[in-house]
Amino acid sequence: MKTIHAYWTCQILGWASYAGLGMWMAAQRVGWTTEVTVGYALYFLYSIALTHLLRRYVNQRGWVGASQYFRLFLAAWITGLVQAALVIGISWLIAGQRSTFLESSTAAPGAIGISCVTVGWMVVYLAVTSGRRYREKQLALREAELRGLEAQINPHFLFNSLNSIRGLVLENPPLAQDLITRLANILRYNLHRDAGHTVPLDSELEAAADYLALESARYEDRLRIRYAIDPATRPIAVPPMLLQMLVENAIKHGIAALPGGGELLVRSALEEGTLVLQVENTGQLAEEESGRPRLGLNNIRERLRILYAGRAGLELASHDGRVAATVRIPTRP
Amino acid sequence: MRALIVDDERLARAELARLLVMHPEIEIAGEARNGEEALELIARLVPDLVFLDIQMPGMTGFELLERLDDVPQVIFTTAYDQYAIHAFEVNALDYLLKPIAPNRLAAALAKLRPRPESSRLEQVFVRDGDRCWIVRLPDIFLLESEGNYTRLHFGGERPLIRRSLNALEEQLDPSLFFRAGRKEIINLKWIDKVDIGGSGGLTVTLRGGLTVEMSRRQSSRLREILSL
DSSP states (O other): OHHHHHHHHHHHHHHHHHHHHHHHHHHHHHOSOHHHHHHHHHHHHHHHHHHHHHHHHHHHHTOOSGGGHHHHHHHHHHHHHHHHHHHHHHHHHHHGGGOGGGSHHHHHHHHHHHHHHHHHHHHHHHHHHHHHHHHHHHHHHHHHHHHHHSOOOOHHHHHHHHHHHHHHHHHOHHHHHHHHHHHHHHHHHHHSOOSSSOEEHHHHHHHHHHHHHHHHHHHGGGEEEEEEEOGGGTTOEEOTTHHHHHHHHHHHHTGGGOTTOEEEEEEEEEETTEEEEEEEEESOOOHHHHHSOOHHHHHHHHHHHHHHTTSOEEEEEEETTEEEEEEEEESOO | OEEEEEOSOHHHHHHHHHHHTTOTTOEEEEEESSHHHHHHHHHHHOOSEEEEESOOSSSOHHHHHHTOSSOOEEEEEESSOHHHHTTBOSOOOEEEESSOOHHHHHHHHHTOOOOOSSOSOOEEEEEETTEEEEEEGGGEEEEEEETTEEEEEETTBOOEESSOHHHHHHHSOTTTEEEOSSSEEEEGGGEEEEEEOTTSOEEEEETTSOEEEOOHHHHHHHHHHHTO
């Protein structure tokens, strides 16, 4: 809506000032004759109408970008010639033989001048819209990038969970039922996330709890989970799937690689207006991995970069047989 | 048929054991929770068949196979690694995706070969970069010594196995494999033609076009065997 208002404002003001100036200059030369006043007033009206039709025609054809410049300017020039024909025709109707435009010395340059104005109109139009189109394209790209990074459910996890549940159906029916509900929650969380690019940490914690319950069924006593959550951090907005990806990473590279399993600690705290979210697991950073960053963590870094423009970050550190992934997100703009 | 189940998840092992109840011809000889346990149980129980998970802590299923001299028949069980299994170009018996469908299990078991009578080497596992094979010995037409390694020629492939030719020779069936020279062992079933060379030695051409020149001593032994 805003752009269409701006368009009409530009159209009316632009043509009014151009026709007004032309009228005043002509009046200086030949006086305020009917030919001058009516001629320029009509020029103002049909110029708006014709360039508006030109714009509609060009948009309908989808002529966009540098490859279409020839067609765009040809269309503008033809529109300009129609305007020139109208200028000359109307002058002749009003002033007859006395019309200034009928003198052979002024008719041709006049017509060329008029069509040049319309070509100029096209230049201005393209300059304004291409900037807008570029920004729209950048926004769409960023949007697509974020959507792509808000990862889908990991198929390994899905099929291993289904296999665990299948095993539990006979062995422990109540647990099997509980896990089916939790798996449904996770799938729903993945499929029906709202359009926004952040969610309250609380939802992330719930989803991660469901996720960890399923992984616990699979790893049994090899996975020991602890939480240390500061209640004040629950409403803070975070990127969706952030916590789950951290937890998934900790299990995949930490717990799953250890025959005896290990401990996983999920911690959240507020430190001077910054949310600190940490997932720590038993294990070590493998040699080759310290040089080659993990895919899941790279994804998180990329999303933090797009959403917080460098003010949020992710660190991976190892000490005393434990690996900790720490995300810091500013809570104040 | 005696089978070993190798999987790090108890539920996965229990579920497979339950499915195998429908197949009384398969006796579950043991269960292993990781590669180390599996190595020990394979050595002790000598199973005919191994159900093998690929992703396990400590040692993957592929790494386990690499450490076996003689490879039993293998059925892979995996949740989502079918791409990794497709790296197998030759002779993986089958793979099962978890959760395992009973009819897929039955189809995989139908491919089982009967238990061999001899204790000779049946098949070996070879890995070459990203590709790997379980190769049945009768499919190998030439074994070529390269230091402590041996190059196996089969199909259109010629990967190196991390074992010396002499170590392999002890486990080969002498009625099938013949020491043609210091560096070569040939599979007699794959001989295409035999030519007499200038110095009285034989030149053996294998199907597929590989040729091996033999010393006079080995040539006369080959003559005896082939009763030329």
